Amino acid sequence: xxxxxxxxxxxxxxxxxxxxxxxxxxxxxxxxxxxxxxxxxxxxxxxxxxxxxxxxxxxxxxxxxxxxxxxxxxxxxxxxxxxxxxxxxxxxxxxxxxxxxxxxxxxxxxxxxxxxxxxxxxxxxxxxxxxxxxxxxxxxxxxxxxxxxxxxxxxxxxxxxxxxxxxxxxxxxxxxxxxxxxxxxxxxxxxxxxxxxxxxxxxxxxxxxxxxxxxxxxxxxxxxxxxxxxxxxxxxxxxxxxxxxxxxxxxxxxxxxxxxxxxxxxxxxxxxxxxxxxxxxxxxxxxxxxxxxxxxxxxxxxxxxxxxxxxxxxxxxxxxxxxxxxxxxxxxxxxxxxxxxxxxxxxxxxxxxxxxxxxxxxxxxxxxxxxxxxxxxxxxxxxxxxxxxx
Amino acid sequence: xxxxxxxxxxxxxxxxxxxxxxxxxxxxxxxxxxxxxxxxxxxxxxxxxxxxxxxxxxxxxxxxxxxxxxxxxxxxxxxxxxxxxxxxxxxxxxxxxxxxxxxxxxxxxxxxxxxxxxxxxxxxxxxxxxxxxxxxxxxxxxxxxxxxxxxxxxxxxxxxxxxxxxxxxxxxxxxxxxxxxxxxxxxxxxxxxxxxxxxxxxxxxxxxxxxxxxxxxxxxxxxxxxxxxxxxxxxxxxxxxxxxxxxxxxxxxxxxxx
Numbered sequence: 001x002x003x004x005x006x007x008x009x010x011x012x013x014x015x016x017x018x019x020x021x022x023x024x025x026x027x028x029x030x031x032x033x034x035x036x037x038x039x040x041x042x043x044x045x046x047x048x049x050x051x052x053x054x055x056x057x058x059x060x061x062x063x064x065x066x067x068x069x070x071x072x073x074x075x076x077x078x079x080x081x082x083x084x085x086x087x088x089x090x091x092x093x094x095x096x097x098x099x100x101x102x103x104x105x106x107x108x109x110x111x112x113x114x115x116x117x118x119x120x121x122x123x124x125x126x127x128x129x130x131x132x133x134x135x136x137x138x139x140x141x142x143x144x145x146x147x148x149x150x151x152x153x154x155x156x157x158x159x160x161x162x163x164x165x166x167x168x169x170x171x172x173x174x175x176x177x178x179x180x181x182x183x184x185x186x187x188x189x190x191x192x193x194x195x196x197x198x199x200x201x202x203x204x205x206x207x208x209x210x211x212x213x214x215x216x217x218x219x220x221x222x223x224x225x226x227x228x229x230x231x232x233x234x235x236x237x238x239x240x241x242x243x244x245x246x247x248x249x250x251x252x253x254x255x256x257x258x259x260x261x262x263x264x265x266x267x268x269x270x271x272x273x274x275x276x277x278x279x280x281x282x283x284x285x286x287x288x289x290x291x292x293x294x295x296x297x298x299x300x301x302x303x304x305x306x307x308x309x310x311x312x313x314x315x316x317x318x319x320x321x322x323x324x325x326x327x328x329x330x331x332x333x334x335x336x337x338x339x340x341x342x343x344x345x346x347x348x349x350x351x352x353x354x355x356x357x358x359x360x361x362x363x364x365x366x367x368x369x370x371x372x373x374x375x376x377x378x379x380x381x382x383x384x385x386x387x388x389x390x
Numbered sequence: 391x392x393x394x395x396x397x398x399x400x401x402x403x404x405x406x407x408x409x410x411x412x413x414x415x416x417x418x419x420x421x422x423x424x425x426x427x428x429x430x431x432x433x434x435x436x437x438x439x440x441x442x443x444x445x446x447x448x449x450x451x452x453x454x455x456x457x458x459x460x461x462x463x464x465x466x467x468x469x470x471x472x473x474x475x476x477x478x479x480x481x482x483x484x485x486x487x488x489x490x491x492x493x494x495x496x497x498x499x500x501x502x503x504x505x506x507x508x509x510x511x512x513x514x515x516x517x518x519x520x521x522x523x524x525x526x527x528x529x530x531x532x533x534x535x536x537x538x539x540x541x542x543x544x545x546x547x548x549x550x551x552x553x554x555x556x557x558x559x560x561x562x563x564x565x566x567x568x569x570x571x572x573x574x575x576x577x578x579x580x581x582x583x584x585x586x587x588x589x590x591x592x593x594x595x596x597x598x599x600x601x602x603x604x605x606x607x608x609x610x611x612x613x614x615x616x617x618x619x620x621x622x623x624x625x626x627x628x629x630x631x632x633x634x635x636x637x638x639x640x641x642x643x644x645x646x647x648x
Contacts, residue, residue, distance in 0.1 A: 008510035010446060012499070019498040019539075206492035210555065213458045213488035213565075214511040264589060384461050 001223070005216050009224025013198055017232060023193045027232055031186055031239035036247035049119070050258045054161075056097070057123035061086050063096035065125035070102055070110065072134065077131035082086075088114050097124030100132075169351060176347030177324040182244060184320040184343055187281070190236025191229055191288055192309050198225045199296040200305035208387065222293070229289035230282075237281050245269065269350075276349045276359070284342045288316075290373035291302055298378045300389055319343065330358045336365040409433045410471055410563055411440075411457065418447030418452050426452045427465065428618040434594050434611075436562065439585060441609035442598040443642060449618040450598035451490075451519050454567045457596070458477070458488045486563045491571035493548055501532060501551040504540065505558055512559035526554040530580075541579030546577040553584045564588050566597035570604060578579035582608060602638045603648035612638075614645045621645040 017023050022302045063084030066073060074081055083089050087099030090112045098121055099113035110132060114125030141151050163170070211221065292309055299305035316339055323343025328334070332349060335341050341362040348354030380386050411434040418427040427449040428508040442450045456460045457468055459479040467474060475483040496504055496635045497615055502523065509519035527536050540551060556564065566585070570578040585608055588595050596616060599605055605612055606626060613623045622645055635641045 002513075005511060005513075008507060012496075013508045015503065016496060016498050146524075204495070205497065206490065207496055208492040209455075209458075209460060209490055209492070210488060210508070212495040213483055213486060214508060214512045215481065215483045215513065281494050285394075388461065390453075 001220060005220045006224045007225070008072060008223055009216065010227045013194075013225055013228035014231065015227060016197070017194045020197055021192070023197065023232065026193045027190045027236050028239065030059050030189065030238055031243050032287050033181075035186075035240065035243045039244070039247035048125070053119035053123050056120040057127060060097035060120060060124065063090050063099045063126055064101075064130055065121065066102040066110070069099075070132075073138075074100070074128065074131050077134065078125070079127060091121060094118070094121075094170075095226070098128055099122055100111035104322065111208050118291075133235035137332055172347075172352060173326065178324065178349040179241075179244065179348035179350065181317075181320045181324045181325075183240055183277075184284075184339060185317060186240040187233045187237045187285060188316045190240075190314060191233035191292060192306075194232045195229050195289065195292045196296045196302055196305035196309065199293060200299035201302050203299075204301045204385070206269075212387070218382045219238035219378055222374070222381045224288050226286070226293060226374065226377065229293065230285045232234070233285040234281065235287060237285070241277075248321055249337070260372060273349050275356065277346055279363065280345050280349070280359075283363055285371055286370035287338060287366055290370060290377045294373060294377040294380045297377070297386055298389070315339075323347065328386075330355070332358070332361060335361040338366060338369055341365065399512075402566070410436045410438075411596055413453075413457070415466035415467040416456060416463050416468055418449075418456060418461065419464045421473050425465075425618050427456070430615070430618075430620045431466075432613050432620065432623055434596050436594050437589060438590045438610045439589050439595040439597070439608055441605040441612045441636075442596070442615055443600065443602070443605050443612050444598070444615035445646070447602060448615045450615060452555050452618075453600055454596070455483060456566050457482075458486055459483055478549070482622055484559075485508065485561055486565050487559070488565050488567075489552055489556040489569050490567040491573075493552040494553075495540045495548055495551055498539060500539055501527075501536045501547075501554065504551060508558055512561060520578055522558055522560070523554075524543070526557060530554055546580065547572065548571060549577050549580055553580065557584070562593055564593055564595045564597070564610040566595070567591070568600070570599065570601060578604070602642060604640045608629050614642060616646050 017027075059080070061080040061082040062074070064074065065084070065178055066088060067072075071081065076151045082096065084096055084099065087096070087101055090096045091099050092115060094115075101111045103109040103111060103115070112125050112128050112132075115121040137154070140154065144153070165173070202211070212218075216224075292312065295308050296305040296311065299308050319337060319340035320343045322328070323340045323345075324347055326347075328344065330341075330344050334344065335358045345354055345359060345362055348358070400485070402591075411432075413433070414431050417425065419425050430449070430453060432440070438461055442453065442474060452461065456463045457470065457475060458473055459482050461488055462476060467476070469475070469486040470482045477575060477597050496507075496548050499507070505523045505526070506519060508521065508592045514522065527533060530553060532550055532554065534545070535547050558567075566581075569581045573581070582604065585595055585597065589610075609626075611623060611625050612629060614621045614629075622629060626630065626638065627642050629638070630636060633644045634640045
């Protein structure tokens with residue numbers, strides 16, 4: 001293995017790569033422009049929908065068939081009410097936001113009708129419920145006063161709940177489910193096009209013959225090309241990470257809960273976490289590069305290369321998504337499942353509870369996979385049946 | 391020690407015999423299919439142009455690819471400048487300049503970038519590369535387009551770039567696989583000039599073609615190959631004498647009918 005030769009191949013591939021439009025789109029355009037755009041449009045849309053539903057719930061009337069005392073209580077809670085005969089149909093046809101019906105008996109039943117698939121109706125029903133609860137408490141308190149029992153019997157104790165997870169940890173939870181998944185997905189797409197180009201593309205354009213007839217050894221060629229692919233994958237990962245951080249910081253999430261806002265704003269990425277995430281991603285990028293290289297080398301053309309690698313995308317997406325789910329505990333066995341282990345680990349790093357043992361096992365496992373995939377890729381490259389398949 | 395001592399001796403031997411390329415009983419069977427090259431033998435001297443002439447699918451490309459170490463032979467042996475193709479593929483590749491009709495140029499790179507890349511692969515240092523590239527760019531009249539991406543160049547310009555790449559490291563052996571196929575007359579002419587220049591410089595040139603006139607004009611000796619077998623080898627005179635025909639076209643058809 002001669003370093004200057006490997007370096008020459010690496011440099012040539014990088015030059016070729018930055019001049020390829022398809023690669024630039026997947027490597028630069030998608031992470032830096034598309035992700036922020038989707039985030040900003042997405043969050044804006046969600047907050048607009050929420051606001052709209054809340055406003056509608058206030059302005060749209062609630063249909064009632066209730067006794068005057070109940071009616072008065074609802075009006076006191078500033079709920080617009082209207083007498084309606086067929087409550088259920090009116091809710092479903094959206095002429096009223098929700099319906100309230102009083103059914104006489106012992107005890108008296110008050111039924112709320114809502115269409116839970118409609119946010120406006122849900123919000124209106126929730127407001128009615130609060131008003132009814134208040135009215136019920138009021139009635140109980142009145143009765144107690146009459147019988148001379150103190151009102152304090154109503155509240156023998158008060159339940160309080162304190163979230164011990166700080167903003168950092170809560171942010172880790174929210175981020176952990178999505179960040180690992182997005183990173184792993186983007187790494188795959190970022191590496192796919194350069195790798196197809198330097199394998200199947202080189203075969204299709206017949207440049208491979210001159211390369212193979214040069215004094216560079218097959219291993220030097222594979223290593224040089226693989227290093228370029230790993231670079232492309234890591235650049236995509238870095239841009240994706242930076243772009244997600246940037247777009248979340250910039251977006252105005254109009255959540256009513258300050259805690260949730262705080263959670264999204266707190267970016268759990270200090271130098272320590274970033275270093276750990278990078279260390280997680282490097283062996284994985286090496287593994288992905290060699291694996292895709294070995295597969296794409298079979299293809300005779302760029303198009304064929306794409307159809308070979310597309311199924312692999314599903315194999316990547318599924319474990320990446322699973323790894324982000326909360327409730328799964330990282331075990332030794334899970335630490336050796338590729339992709340999944342990295343997704344889980346990124347979640348763990350963001351939450352601040354990644355164990356050193358799991359981290360070591362995951363890194364070792366991914367390095368082993370990378371080495372095996374590299375050997376396979378080199379074998380493929382030495383196989384004339386693969387290189388000159390017709 | 392023994393190996394180090396051996397190499398110069400072998401080189402000297404091949405120089406004394408003056409055979410740059412020696413092919414002995416070379417065969418190739420592709421997995422599960424027919425015999426593409428069947429027991430082919432020939433020699434080419436330094437300063438000689440040897441033409442492999444044959445119809446499509448005769449085994450020309452397979453033979454040249456084996457000599458360029460792109461494919462492994464299933465039988466026989468061959469040495470280039472004293473280096474055996476399966477034992478010393480690395481050394482063999484250092485001896486050859488390989489060019490095919492497809493040219494194989496990286497479209498997104500400029501001729502200068504391509505030449506620098508292949509110079510590095512051939513272990514040439516920066517000063518040496520600079521000098522050789524300068525020389526070839528001037529010789530092939532490439533100054534106007536040496537900095538333009540090759541996918542924007544005309545076929546003739548691409549061909550010149552490919553020739554420059556083949557000659558860059560000044561290899562003693564040139565292996566040219568149908569270098570003129572699909573080219574117009576002036577462009578094919580550039581290749582022919584390169585072959586003649588190579589011969590003058592004492593290089594051993596082995597090339598394949600199915601263009602009779604070109605073979606007749608350029609080659610010192612011609613090997614007619616068909617169905618993977620070498621039908622006959624000789625100078626034009628020898629071929630005429632053996633077949634009793636005058637024109638290469640007739641000689642060729644005569645040999646194919648046998």
